[in-house]
Amino acid sequence: MRKISIILLFSLFAINALQAQINLEQKTVTVTGSAPLEKTIIKYRVKATLSMDQVYYADTRVENLDQLRKQYYQELKALNIDTSKFQEKEMEYFSLGYQRDGTILYYETDSKELAMKLLKTNLLGVQLQFQVKQNVSPENNKVALNAALENTKAYAMELCKTINTDLGNIHAISSNSNYNDDWTSYYADYQEQLTVNVVYGMN
Incomplete structure (x- = not known):
């Protein structure tokens, strides 16, 4: 069976942009998601x-x-x-x-x-x-990480349903966790996002 890749892009709650790729040959779905990361x-x-x-x-x-x-x-x-x-x-x-x-x-x-x-x-x-x-405190980092993981899992499950498969276990995970920033202009402040990349298996 030739390799088939499906790329889907959409936003959840207007702030969590999710990107995913389904690989039917390897039976995996790779999801990139994010969540707000609160700084002090x-x-x-x-x-x-x-x-x-x-x-x-x-x-x-x-x-x-x-x-x-x-x-x-x-x-x-x-x-x-x-x-x-x-x-x-x-x-x-x-x-x-x-x-x-x-x-x-x-x-x-x-x-x-x-x-x-x-x-x-x-x-x-x-x-x-x-x-x-x-x-970024460890507590705030954990909150953002859990939220991003929940979003990626929900998105991956939804994608699996479109091809009549079930979501399996996590094969790999990575994050861009950033605890400390250098000096920055207060007026150029922006909402930091914690991004995670998760590879799920498909059953």
């Missing part, structure tokens, strides 16, 4: 890019980077923010291709309120970006 924000960071590119012609009172940094720190100290906690990444600034002097400063905190406070400055030559670091 564990750290906040403000990235401050200080660049003389923006102030060279616009503000003649600021003649160099040291003056710009001093002016920025003065505004922060007026907000009772400890500027000694900044981490400087000067080489990161020059790798971005700026033409004039500048630097990049990072401020990390566990407090969202403090991070938001850092964004309240409005100074020419200082560009601010709000970032977060997220974590």
Whole structure:
């Protein structure tokens, strides 16, 4: 009997996209499914890019980077923010291709309120970006994994019915489990999905 493959695509609950392939020669059905993976924000960071590119012609009172940094720190100290906690990444600034002097400063905190406070400055030559670091707990990972497995099993059973066969045992399973993320923009946040690939036998 020649090899026959059936590819079917559809969505369940508008968020769990499922993909499946039936292989009648090997008597298997391979299903890829996903489920929402809930993350928790564990750290906040403000990235401050200080660049003389923006102030060279616009503000003649600021003649160099040291003056710009001093002016920025003065505004922060007026907000009772400890500027000694900044981490400087000067080489990161020059790798971005700026033409004039500048630097990049990072401020990390566990407090969202403090991070938001850092964004309240409005100074020419200082560009601010709000970032977060997220974590997936083992408990949330397990919830998403079980949900994805339930979806793949239900889908595989439905496919087997279309060719008058019964779903068998799992032959193989893999997942894209991702517990920790690097820093990312809060406003570019998206719903993470845990994806599983399951190969079922057919009886």
